[in-house]
Each structure stands twice: as C-alpha cells, then as structure tokens.
Amino acid sequence: AMLGCALLLPGLLAEDCPSPCSCWSPGQPWGTRVDCSSRGLARLPALPRSARALRLHNNSLASVPAGALDGLGHLQELQLGDNPWHCDCRILYLKLWLQDFSAPALAGLRCASPAHLRMKPLAQLTGSDLGVCVRLLPTKCLQFFWRDLVLIAAVIITFLLVAWALKLSKKLLCQLSLGGMRRSIPKTH
Numbered sequence: 001a002m003l004g005c006a007l008l009l010p011g012l013l014a015e016d017c018p019s020p021c022s023c024w025s026p027g028q029p030w031g032t033r034v035d036c037s038s039r040g041l042a043r044l045p046a047l048p049r050s051a052r053a054l055r056l057h058n059n060s061l062a063s064v065p066a067g068a069l070d071g072l073g074h075l076q077e078l079q080l081g082d083n084p085w086h087c088d089c090r091i092l093y094l095k096l097w098l099q100d101f102s103a104p105a106l107a108g109l110r111c112a113s114p115a116h117l118r119m120k121p122l123a124q125l126t127g128s129d130l131g132v133c134v135r136l137l138p139t140k141c142l143q144f145f146w147r148d149l150v151l152i153a154a155v156i157i158t159f160l161l162v163a164w165a166l167k168l169s170k171k172l173l174c175q176l177s178l179g180g181m182r183r184s185i186p187k188t189h
Contacts, residue, residue: 018045025050042160044068051076062112064085066093071100078105084112085122091128097123 017023021036033053036045041059049071061083069075078101091111098106103123111117119130121122 006020016048016050018047021045023048031074047072049073050054051075056083060084061139063088063090064097066090068174069094078102080105080107083109085109087111087120087122087125087129088101088114088115091122091125092130095125098122117163 003144015020016032017034018036020039020041021034023032023034025032031052032048032050034048035055037055037061038058041056044056044064047054047068051072052074054072054077054174056077057079058081061080063086080094080098080176083096095106098109107121108121109122111122111125113118117125120129
C-alpha cells in the first residue's frame with residue numbers, strides 16, 4: 001500500500017503542475033511551490049490551487065485573465081516582475097487583486113505599454129489612464145440598471161395585483177353580505 005501511495009503522489013503533483021513549470025512540495029500537504037519563471041510564457045497557465053509560492057517573473061505576460069488568481073487560497077509568495085505588462089482595462093483585475101494580496105508585490109510592477117504609460121507603476125494607474133475602462137463602465141452600469149428596473153417593476157406590479165385582488169374580494173364580500181341582509185329584512189308594507 002505504501003508503494004502505491006508513493007507512486008500516486010508524484011502523479012498527482014505532476015497533474016497539478018502546469019507543463020512548462022516545475023513544482024515541488026517541501027513536506028507540507030498545502031505547500032506546493034510553483035516555478036514558472038523564465039519560461040517565455042505569454043499566457044498564464046492553469047495553476048494548482050495548493051500553490052503556496054508562485055514564481056512568474058521574467059516571462060512575456062502582458063495581463064492576467066480576470067479571476068485567474070482567485071482560487072489560490074494558500075498563496076503566500078508571488079513574483080511577477082520583469083513581464084511586459086500592457087496597461088489597459090484588462091490589467092485592472094491584477095492591480096486590484098494585488099492591492100489586497102501584497103502592496104510590495106504591486107509596487108514592483110511597471111507598464112511596458114501603451115507608449116504613454118511606459119514605465120508607469122501599476123499601483124499609480126488611475127481611471128483616466130485606462131480610458132477603455134471608462135468607456136466600458138457605463139455599459140455595465142446600464143445592464144445592472146435595467147435588470148434592477150425590471151425587478152422593481154415586477155415587484156410593484158405584483159403588489160398592485162395583490163392589492164387589487166384584496167379590494168375586489170372585499171367588495172364581493174360586502175355585496176354578498178348586503179344582498180343577504182336585504183333578503184332577510186321583512187318588508188313592512
């Protein structure tokens with residue numbers, strides 16, 4: 001059984017490890033170190049969720065897809081320097097994620113493009129620098145606005161229908177009880 005376990009463990013580690021990278025686990029179950037540095041990566045590989053240390057420096061990464069780092073709950077160390085970061089709307093996810101994760105890691109990153117932002121620290125990017133985001137934002141806001149407006153309208157219509165139904169039922173009850181009273185009152189002449 002011990003031999004089977006020893007054979008299975010490296011298989012699991014290799015399965016979790018992105019193909020151009022090297023991974024090792026120094027005696028901890030949740031301590032995988034992932035080294036993807038200097039591999040010429042233009043895109044972020046699928047990363048093991050158990051990563052505690054992640055080295056991605058000295059590659060060709062221009063951006064990180066939104067949500068790509070969210071599942072790395074054990075991450076304690078991240079190296080992202082020496083990558084040609086393209087500072088447009090897509091860099092916003094990385095900037096915001098690093099603000100929460102590690103201010104020093106964010107401070108070391110600089111834009112490589114576009115030309116007017118070259119060498120500007122990612123930490124200092126503002127909304128006016130990322131013009132595309134400013135143009136995309138109202139569309140997203142409008143989507144939320146219309147969705148909320150439809151929900152509010154549905155609630156109001158439901159409320160009005162219920163109120164109308166209650167009013168109608170009270171009116172019917174009133175008419176039925178009055179009709180019954182008229183029949184029971186004896187005529188005097």
